[in-house]
Structure formats: structure tokens, C-alpha cells
Amino acid sequence: MKISPFLCFFLAVPWFFFAQDQKKDSITPLSEVVLIENGIEKRTTGITPSSTLVTAQMERNGPLDIAATINQISGVYLLSGALNTNRITIRGVGARTLYGTDKLRLYFNNIPVTNGAGFSVIEAYDLENMGAIEVVKGPKGTALGTNLGGAIILNTKAPEAGSTFLANSTSIGSYQMFKNNLAFRHSENDFNISLVYNHLETEGYRQNNAFERDGLLLTSSVKMGSRGKLDLMFNMIYYTAGIPSSLNQTNFEQNPTMADANWLAAKGYEANTYTLAGITYSYRFKGSLRNSTSVFHTYLDHYEPRPFNILDEITNGFGLRSVFKGNLLGGNFTLGGELYKDEYSWGTFENLYEENEGNGSIQGDRLSDNKEFRSQVNLFGTFELGLTEDFSAQVGMNLNKTTYDFRDMFNAGEGNRSARRSFSPILSPSLKLRYQLQEGQLFASVARGFSNPGLEETLTPEGVVNPDISQEKGVSYELEGEFWLLDQSLQLNATVYLMRIKDLLVAQRVGEDQYIGRNAGKTRHQGLELEAKYSVPISTMFTLSPFMAYTLNDHSFVDFVDGDDDYSGNPLTGVPKQRISSGFDLAYGNDAVLSLSHQYVDDIPLTDANSLSSDAYTVINMSAKYTVQVTDHFKLRLNAGVNNVFDTNYAGSVLINAVGFGGSQPRYFYPANGRNYYGGLGLAYMF
Template identity: 30%
Template sequence: MRISALTNCLCFLLSCFWQPTTAQIDTTNLKQRQLNEVTVSAPVTILSVKQWPGSLVSIDSLTIQSGNSYLLSQQLNNLPGVLMQQGTLSTSRITIRGIGSRTPYNSNRIKAYWGDIPLTDGDGVSSIEDIGFNDINNIQILKGPSSALYGAGLGGVVLINPWYPASKTSIAAGFEAGSYGTYSSQLSAVLKQEKGTTWLTANQLISDGYRNNSEYKRYNITLKGKYKLGTHLLHYLYNHRHLNAHIPSSLDSVDFYNQPEKAADSWAAIEGYEKSNRQIISIGLSSGLNNLLSNSLHLFGIISTLDELRPFNQLDESKLTIGIRNKLSYRKQSIRLALGFEAINEMNTVKLYGVRPNNLGQLLNKNDIERSYINIFGLLDIDISDKLIMQAGLNYNITSYKNKDKVNGIKSDHQYPATLSPRLGINYQLTNSSNLFAAAGHGFSTPSVEEAQMPDGSFNASIKPEEGYHVDIGYHYQSVNNKTNADFTLYWIKLNNLLVTKRESEELFYGINAGETSHKGVELSVQHQLDFNNLSHIKLSGTFSHSINKFERFTDEGIDYSHKHLPGIPEYTAHLSATYILRKTQLYINNQFFGQQYLTDSNSKRYDDFSVLNCKLSHNTTIGKIATTFYLGINNINDKQYASMLLINAPSFGNNLPRYYYPALPRNWYGGIIIRI
């Protein structure tokens, strides 16, 4: 489906949804406006979507449950400007407005938080795909450097709320089975007490995999709680995750179209895998100091180990992260001010061993890496009038690296220049149902250790952080009865020193700066609910985003790529969905569209557009105090052969073809049951 067809479809959808409300306006609300707030990560709060001076999108708990019990890519890809490519269950990449598309195998250039715990490590990599759905209440995404509270990443921030409401002591258990020997189970227990609540969750995911060498096992357990201590609120969270996943890697065009179920030859021959363990612990104290001041203090630590077998070496990695985050909040009538800091220190030991016959088991390299950063932030909201909100933010960052190469005897350390990132936003209430907003801000991303480290182990002191400016302007409509919502946004990003990956061989790669790039786009989303009677209604939703992302100035090895399109970013994305609810039965249908995208900087090779259709049917029953949900779903109903993830600028060594493609699953099904007591 081309852009014109999608545009016509969405325009028709918008005209059907748009129903101006003629209800009488309550003038008392104009005398003293009450600010609606949404708790995204207790006790951190941000203004509601309607009043936020910037681009903010969210996924509620019901939407999270619209697919199977373990994949978030379908839900995230429903959001305009957000793209999650899922190569395997353990390999994914999230980009926001094209930022982060250059990272080969993971999500970079964005920040992610689970409550007040940063899920982004010192290397800038964020992993959210291995959090159990029963540990997620909702997800909110701030696009661009939208809030100094969470750093100043140009891509944006993913905020995952682990705290879901609990009105009583309860137990819930679920089991799901699907194609290719996939089994998932979840357990949630809630203990409600007078002064607090304790949650215990556990889940497992086991799959034989569609492709060869793609077996997958993951186990999670989480203990978390909130308790009142006088005027204080104590909250804690402990999570342990164990992962054992084989790696099929990407395929060349011949294998992708003819044998998509096979693993890459080199990875299959060595039975490549990754085995990892991660433990997260966090404890926080929120205190009401007086009627105007409150403070929240969080201490957190992350311990992780990784054993990864690749065709070129075996990686043995251990990592310890400790951090502190504090925020002081002031509220008085029309002024809201937050000041704070976040400090993280990460100590990482990386060992590489040989796997080829001539160096089997030999220690090739050992590095002790220490990464640390400090973010000092401030955010001010002022109600200029009953209709106008102004927001000003400031983030100050200091980042440093230390590296000791134990084998080659090379020591290097580097501190990037301190970075000051301002932001300014406004939100104006046009009518009781509509708002205009505009925002501009500065963002940056420091190079990862892999990008900053040369093949000989030395530190590339000439590499610079990528930085730039982000501007967006938009319109938000929300009907008085909240049955119709619409958002329209224009954005522009100017990026300097874009970080791109330079490969010398399959195992040796590093980063270089790529001059200047520009990202321009438009985003549209519409939701509307039709009520047929007291027993049934239908929810309709549509989103559309179109972007132009180009190198403004980039020359590599004498080749000028200026004005070429950046690869790895679809020309457009769109989705149309409908949820029909009749009494206790719900039918969800979702159709997603992805435009063509280039695979190389030269734009000599591209991947065509495609669409994917999914559906899910569920039914609720109640017998006494036991509530049960049965569900059945089918993904990729049209059995489309497509790549669920693309590796841009894939290297080609020897006579081998470049491996650009991660094959998606063909038509597949899943079904399950959830029991709540």
C-alpha cells in the first residue's frame, strides 16, 4: 500500500471519527482549572497528555494485553513515530523518529526507565523486551529531549510503570501455548495490608523457535512493595531474570527468500548462544516535607553476567551498576518546580576467548571498563493564565570512561565535555476540548565503548558525542465525553556528529561521526468509540507517520553520501485497528503498514513496503469468586513473508553475500487462559 492510499484511508477515518461536541461548557472550570496528572512512575508525575507541552504517547494495560503474553513490538508499532523491530525474542531495536536506527543489534540513543530504575546501561543500550507483562501497568513515551527529568536523549524516553492498582489481596495465573513449541506462563500475587501492598510476580517463556538454532528460555521473578511510614512512602523492587537463548543471526537474500527457517551458516555451525543473568534491586523513600515541598530518593543496583558464543569469539562479561536518584519538588498554585540529580557508576569486565581451532579457549582480550555519569536536572511549569502553560527544563551532564586493556597493557580514560541541554515548551488551550503545543530542546548521546574504542584497544579521543536540536508543534483534541481523541504533530530534528558503525571485519567494528543529518516528519493518531447499546461498543484507532531522514553532510572513504536517505527508517508507518466488545466477549483486529526503507548509505539497495494483519478473540466468565479469561489469537494472518528486523550496511566478507534480513514468523497462532481469584 503506497502513501497516497494510506493518506486517503486515514483522512476518511478521521472524517468518520470527528464529531464536534455541542455540550454546554461548564464555566466554573474556567475560574479555577484543576490539573489532571498521570502517575507514570511513583512518585514521579507529569502533566496529562492534553496539557503536556510536547509529544507524549502511551500504552495502557488493556492495550498491552491485545496481543500475546510476551511481545511488545505489535503494541509499540501502533504508536506514530515509534518503531520496534524484533529480529528474534532476544534481538530487537527500538527507534523513535528515526533516532537509534544506526545501532546494529539493540536499542540505543533512547533512555528507558522501569519505575525510577534506569534500564539504560552506561553504554547507552536499553533492554525492555525481557520484562514480564505482569510487571507492566502502562508505558509512556516522551519523544525527543522532552523532559529534563530523564536526561536529554534526542530519541526520547520510554517510561514503564511497574505499579498497578491493588484494591484487595488476590492471585492470578495464566498459561499460553503457541506455534513452534512456544509456552508462556505467569503468576501474580497481591497482598493488601492496612499500611501497604506487596506484589509477587513470576513468568517464564520457552520456545523451540521457528528458525534453526533459535531455542529460547527466559525466567523472571519480581518482589515489590509500597508501605506508609508516617508521612513517608517506602517502595522497593527486586527482580531476577535468567535467559538462555540461541542465536540464528541474520540471513542473506538467497536464504531469506528460499530458506527463511535456517540459521546463518556460521552461527549454526558453532551453535551460537547467549546465556545471561540479571538482578535489579531498588529502594526508595518519598517524603512530604511540608505543604509545598516533597522529596523522593532512590538507590538502585544492577548485577548482570553474560556468556555469549559467536563465530569469531566467546564473550564473558560481568557488570555491576550502582546509582542514586533524588528529586525535590515544589508546588504552589500555578508553579511546579522539580530539581534533582541522577548519578550512576558502572564497572564492567569484558573477556574475549578464541573459538577457532588455532586459538580455541585462548584469552584474546580482557578489559576492565568503568563508566560514570551525572545528570543534574531542573523542570519548571508555570500557568501563565487559565489557558497557557509554559515549561522550561535544563539538563547538565558529565560523562566519563576508563578502560584498562589487561592483555595489551593499554590504559585510556576520557571525559567528554560537560553538556548543557535546555528545553522550552508551551501548551495553549484553544477550547474546552482542544490544545496547541510547541516545544524545542537540545539533546545528545555519547559514544558507547564499542564505538569509541579502536580495534587495537586504544580510545578514539577524536570521536564526538552526537548532538542536535529537536522542534515539534502539534494539536490535541479530546472530546468532552472522552470518546474521541486526535493528535497531529510536525517535528524537525537537526543532528550533528551522527554516530555510525564502521566495520573492518565480522568481529572488528568501531564508530565514526557522520557529519550532519536532518529528520522531518508528520504524525497523526485518531481514536473513537462507538456505543451501540449498553452491552456492546467498538473502539476504532488509526495512526500514520511519514518522515524524511537525510544526510546533510557525510563523506566516508572519499564517497560523498550527502543528501542520501538514512537507511533503516521506513518512509511511513501506519496502523488501523478495531476492538469490538459484546458483553464479555472481545474481538481485536490490527493491520500494520510499513513503508519502504533503504538498506545502505548509498541508497543502492532498499526493502519494499509490506503490511501485517493480526487478530485476537477473548471471552470472560465468572463463577463465584473466580474470574476466567480464555483467548485465541493469530498473527500474520495473510502469511506475509517479510523481515521483522533489518541490519543496515550489512558487511560482506570473502565471497559471502551481505546478511540484511531477520525473517519474521509466518502465520502463527497462540491461545491461553487466565484465572483470577
């Protein structure tokens, strides 16, 4: 593996600052460390604003509804077609991706887990293991990448200091759902460890919708002397999931529980094994300089029988992330880099399910055999300086270099399609300003970002590397205000933004499993995001905490011509104009909480011509939990809930620009679950 000379330079420069700092006798104070909850450190750098969900918010909608959880954040929209079919868009970025999540960076604790093609798989992580979810909207993250969508950081629960306990939670619910989470956590002065095993099975709401998952998570931290710390992390998820696929409008409205006929006949499914292993070493030098370096390995084994063929793929990835932080010239700097390489092997086979007498998929002859070697280098630096007592500024720079090397292992001679594509380096500067108020703070930022094309966009339907495809590029402007009023019992947040994107990546569907990518015009993303939380005691024992998150998306094509069709001026496909998440928590002391939450999603344009839209919908969820300390060592926790209280038939996810083949209607809709119930029992033993 060759190490980029740019990376060597970025890692060497901090030693110069360290050497200079050693000559000084004075002690420079460390920059402020912001904690989110229970010792979980905020991951963003300097004055970069972010949005965070903590444990109490993640428990409002039960252990499985990740969409309702993520969608509590304004500007962030997770579309979920099933437990294994999720797509996240942030401020409209990623809305044109048909399957999966791209155009953002996903981190698990300190480790980047987005693959070499830019795709992230959030279903590889169990929601019950999370202590906080932090989101950076737009490309302003710098040290967390400058993807146009932003970054999402999943933070695991940390053991409580000085405690040892064994906890088990069991949940049952509709669709024969059973979930169990068994956790052991131990913490002392210089060492902590957390080991969690989880199991989930459910038949699902629809035909061919069964899901079974097993997961193991190990995290541990060991202090190495007075200055060092070693963190270990291992996460493995294995699941099999039936695929009911999308429905046309008639079937969606009349029988949303059915599966698509072809997928049902093939008994289509996917089997996945995800593994992530990482080691992070942190060291505090003399003076202000600190370093955190992570090395990690990712592995994916994916097998998916589909009606049109069977996909078999394996991805092996290796990476390094190193970050230096310290003080220089009266300010705070961050300097570091990420190096990620993966080898993606995939092939397709005939699916002979029609010859299998109704027993589902059976593998036939090989149709293709491919490899792709992908590499990404991200180098970044930020510098934050206090200009006055209340006013500070931060500049940042990110350099990305991406290379794809495609190998055709199936065809020989003139039919061989091997090719290499090295994208031009992308330099993404940013500027952020913060003004501290007596009861809040104001932010302003301008940042440049980019999105790499995914695999389907880099290849033509014939499997040849498309030499004309280039990266999306955009500039984001943002104003944000955070306010803490009424003795901090009322928290308000308001953001307005404008992002202009050019070289828009479009994956045009030309067959049942064939797409061609191209750059097609420009989009304008502008919007308003409002969030409010309020906590008010209504008696000596009861506290009412209402909350609200509102999103206004005014996103449109500025210049988009597709053949003879001019869609310029149309609203951006796949994005609802308005969304509202609201509700309240009613708490009785620290023991009992009753929650009601509401989600409103506006209609979503499904075609670039805006000729068809999904229906707007409103969904109500209710839940309650009760915790009691039974003895000095035993704690009991009960919870129950109802999701989709009024049994609304709505699309949890949609496909844009769907095409019907062989005279069939296009299939735009993934039905969400109907009314469903769950209940849980948790026991914890404190040693």
C-alpha cells in the first residue's frame, strides 16, 4: 500500500508545531471539550455546529423505527422501505440515489465506515447500542469530510464511570417481532469494556418481508500511562432479509401488504455479514498538542437473489485516520487525514427460479465477474481564532483524491472492459464565524463540497467505465442561531441556507437492473430549519417537555435538460417541501415517561416532470416507559408503545422516475408498516 506524500506532509507538520511549543515555558490551556450525554464527546471540530439525538429521543419510537428516530432532526430525512432498505437525504442531497445512502460520510465512534464508492449502510448498526447520533448538515464539517450531504456520527453508549453491570432487554411486538439485547459493561479508573449481543427476528408487515439479525459489539478503552489511551472496537452484524420490493400505485393503495409478484416468485432476499474492527490510539504530548490515530478494517459479504439475476459480492476495506489538535498563535488548530482503500469483488449469476417448481431462487451460470479497487485520501486542516471576547472565526481546507480501478475478470480480448478512472483532486475551503450572545450564539458559514459518483454512475449499461462522468460540486451558505431562554428551559434553533450544486449526477434507468450515469445540469437547495425544545414543571412531580422540528425545502432544478425534455425550474424530485416532527414527553419524576410524537411529510415529486407525486401523510406514535430500582442491585424497566396509531397507509420510501417494463405499471412505492405494537422488559444487575 503506497502512502500519499500529501498524507506524510500533513502528519509531519504538527511535529514542527510541537517542537516550537517545547521551547516555551508557559502552559497553553486545552480547547474546550463539549460533552453530549453521559461522557460522549462531541465529534465536530471547533465552532462547527451540529445536531444531536440522545438516548431519550432515540427511545421514543421503539427499538426498530430508525426512520422516526432520525427524522426528528430538521433537514434530515430517512426513507425506509424495510429494515434493510434505508436511504438518508440531508437538505435534498442524495434524493436522486435510488437505493441506499450516499453523498455523506458515516462514522462509527471515531472511525469512517463509508465505503470507497461513497455508500453508507446505517442498518449495519443496532439502534439500542447508540448513546448519541450527531449530524453535520452540508459540507462544512471539513475534518469529517466535505460531502455535499454532510456527515453522521454514531456514538456508542459508554459505561458509567466506576460501575459494573449486566443488563438484558427483551422486546416483542407486531408481525411476530422478537428482539433481545444483552449487555455487560464495566468501568474503572484506567479501563472500561462493553460487550453487547443482540438478536432480532420478525415476519414483517408484507409478504416476503421476514428479517433475522444477530449482532455483536465490543468496545474497550485502556489508559496507557498518564498521556496515552488505547480504544478497541469490534462490530459484527449478520442478517438475512426477504425483499418484497416496491409496488405500483394500484397495489400500494389496494393491498400494501403484498410483495411484488416477481420478487415473491423468486423469494428474493439478501444475506449480509458486516464486520468492522478498529484500534484508536490517543496521546497527549507536552504542551497543547494531542493526536488520535485509528486503523481499521471493514468487511462485507453480500448475497442477493433477485428475479433478474443473483448478485454475489465481497468488499474488503482498510483505512487510517489520524488527527492532530493543539494551540498555535493564540488559536486552535486541527490537522489530519484519512486514507481508505477497498477491494470490491462482485459477480452475477442466472436465477433459475422459474425452473425451481415454486421453491424460489436457484443459482445458474455465471454472467459476470468483476473487481474494483477503490481508494480515497482526505487531507484536512482547520484553524480557529478568537477575534474578540465574543467573536471567533474558523477557516478550513479539505483535499480529496479518489481513484477507481475496474477489472473485468470475465471477458477476454476485445470484450474485456477493464479501465481505470482517477478523479481530479477536489479542494474544499470553508469559513465559519461565531458570535457569542448572553443567551445563545450566532453562526455563519460558507463551504465548498463535492460528491463522488457511485458505481452505477461510473459504468455504462455495458459495464464500461464512463470517461465523461465527473464529481458533483457545490457551495453552501448558512446562517444559524442557537438560543437558550427562560433559564435554559427553552432551546431554540433556526437555520437558513442556500446551496448551489453543479454537474448534478443522474442515474438514468434503462433496464430492470441497468443504469447509466451522467452529469445533467444544476440544482439550487435553499431552505429553513426550525427546532424548539421546552421543559416546564407543571407540578412538584410532573414535567412537560414539548418539542418541534420544522423543515422547509425549496429545492429546484436550475438547469436540467434531459434529451428533448427541459425540467429547469421544477421542484427537485424525491424531496418533500415541508416536514414537521413534534410531540411531547410527560415525565413523572425520574421514573416514568409518557411520549407522543407526530410526523408530517408533504407530498413528494416522483418524476422530474412533476407529473406524479406521493400523497402527504401524518403519522402518530405513542410510547410509555417506567423504571424502578427494585433493590440496591436490581433495576427494572418496562416500556410499551403503538406506532402509526391511526393505521395510515403511507409510503415509507419512494423510487423516483420509476419505469414499467413489459407493459406493467411503474413501481414507485414502498409501503410503511401499518398500526403496530411493541412492549419490552429490561433487567439490570449492578455488581
